[in-house]
Amino acid sequence: MHIVGTGLLGTSLGLALTRGGCVVTLEDTSPTAVRLAADMGAGTAADPHPDTGLVVVAAPPDVAADVIVAQLRALPDATVTDVASVKGVVLDRVRALTVGTELDRYIGSHPMAGRERSGAVSARVDLFEARPWVVCSDEATPAGRLDQVVAVAEAVGASVLHLEPEFHDSSVARVSHVPQVVSSLMAAQLTDMPVEGIALAGQGLRDVIRIAASDPGLWTQILAGNAAEVRAVLTALRDDLDRVVDALALETGSYAVLASAIAAGNEGHRRIPGKHGQAPMVYAIVTVVVGDEPGGLARLFTDVHALGVNVEDVRIDHATGHRLGSLDIMVLPDREQDLVVGLQQRGWRLPEHPEPDEAQATSTTVEDGSAG
């Protein structure tokens, strides 16, 4: 296995494959980056032309195609794959630059894994574990070479999805690239706000703009690389936005347009699968008041575990100025009642499930009961 490009993805891949017993060689235009990745245990620095049957190009999207073609030439028997987050433009350029049967040895792929941080220093041995890994093959792809690429994805614990490049690119435009643009544009509207107004921000805004912290350099490459698809979705969104803007006009306003815009969002929201890629699961939410002091979470989760209830998800609410923390614990619906009763017996305060006498309690009783 030869990895070209020792950034976040290349180094993480090297770490995972090396751990699995695979011999990995590393290459990067930056000697420092190769040295760092090798020191982290991602493989050994190689001369440019190692003796290998499989090359993974983990170079930035805008140079991926040229690096792929160089590798196809340098190693005339090797299969070459890449991990770029756009597949159509890379394939088009590889097709344009290759001759003869060279193209048969290229199989594009895209592991759906990443972080807000970049570089070898941010690499994680488990970055690909149980993530979708898209492999783009067609009927002309030699089965043996396809198996090589699938084997790498499976060796690092990813789940392989076979998709056409065009389908991949239009899908990631909707689930990844346009959400990034929307989040960034929303966050940009906050730039000039007075601090007194910013102080009103709650958890909803925080969630919408979390990914607005992403790297401009990388995202410029990604957006430019998938420009046609991103533009098509953004244009559709812009048309919907225009309808909302018109519906808010004083004279020509329409409540029906406003309501249907929010309702359409409900519908899209329902399409997103739940944890672990299962069908959307409606969990029961049990809200528990947890003080801000150390040890509260430890005691709570110890009690939840003692009750034999599995935690499917947790969420902490951080509205501005919220000093008394409350935690939403998501559990399977048929475990909700056990959890509620069990936690109350152990002295936790569950605001949505007041005990019979708590709602009518005097202030003295409340001070006793509010510990949590």
Added chain:
Amino acid sequence: MHIVGTGLLGTSLGLALTRGGCVVTLEDTSPTAVRLAADMGAGTAADPHPDTGLVVVAAPPDVAADVIVAQLRALPDATVTDVASVKGVVLDRVRALTVGTELDRYIGSHPMAGRERSGAVSARVDLFEARPWVVCSDEATPAGRLDQVVAVAEAVGASVLHLEPEFHDSSVARVSHVPQVVSSLMAAQLTDMPVEGIALAGQGLRDVIRIAASDPGLWTQILAGNAAEVRAVLTALRDDLDRVVDALALETGSYAVLASAIAAGNEGHRRIPGKHGQAPMVYAIVTVVVGDEPGGLARLFTDVHALGVNVEDVRIDHATGHRLGSLDIMVLPDREQDLVVGLQQRGWRLPEHPEPDEAQATSTTVEDGSAG
């Protein structure tokens, strides 16, 4: 204290004030809603004209002004406040409908609290605890009446912010109303996607569209009630969006525009305060691999507590198909090292902090060390 409207906010307010020893009477156009709120302990059902010095109108935004004026008339000495999420249109209509000094007895307010669920049944006694509660007064507001409204907010644990109605409305347009529209419009773009494409969705998309699950009826009222401000922000956002769409055009594209759109999002993102409304705090993030089995979270937080480290925030990553859970624990930067070393000593796997021999480990060693 008299509360008109026993939905989520009115009932929650009644629960909190009753718990604090205050005598609360309740009124609603729906006898069933009043009965439910009273049975939950939010107060007692009242004849329309109770003998009280303070009325809180917690009616829907589109009827708030009319209800306020009716209360001002019914109780000629009482101070009347409301909790509607828009303040300018309510004040304008109250001003238009009142005569003489009636207006002096109205003080608008807005507790920044809510839930994705509505109705008395979703009420929480701690809904307002440590949340911002905006009070809109001006120099003409009688000090004694202002004190009454502030006292209610403080009695339920909220933090009072004195803002002008116009400033309030333009601020919530940016931090709440436009984020809702943006999230809904984004989610709507997913409606027609094939399931194979939806399967590529990751945590970023989930965060951006979480609030797209909100109620269309309530949000139509809120958006219509703050139409001018929301429209102004959406128009600015639309102009920015147009620039991005143009920058993605094949011939006239501009990488500089794409990069500066993402960079502007970085800048806006940095303006959002951290936990508890403090200045933005950069926490150290320690990522820990936690199996999906019951008890993992309990053991982890027990160990964190034993190490004497306070947890500032937690985040679980739920990319599609992610079977092996990892948890980000956010702590004060000067506690990071203690936590990392302590957790490793207790056998936890920290992917970003491989132990010296782990990165080079054979597969056997890794199986031993991966327990977590």
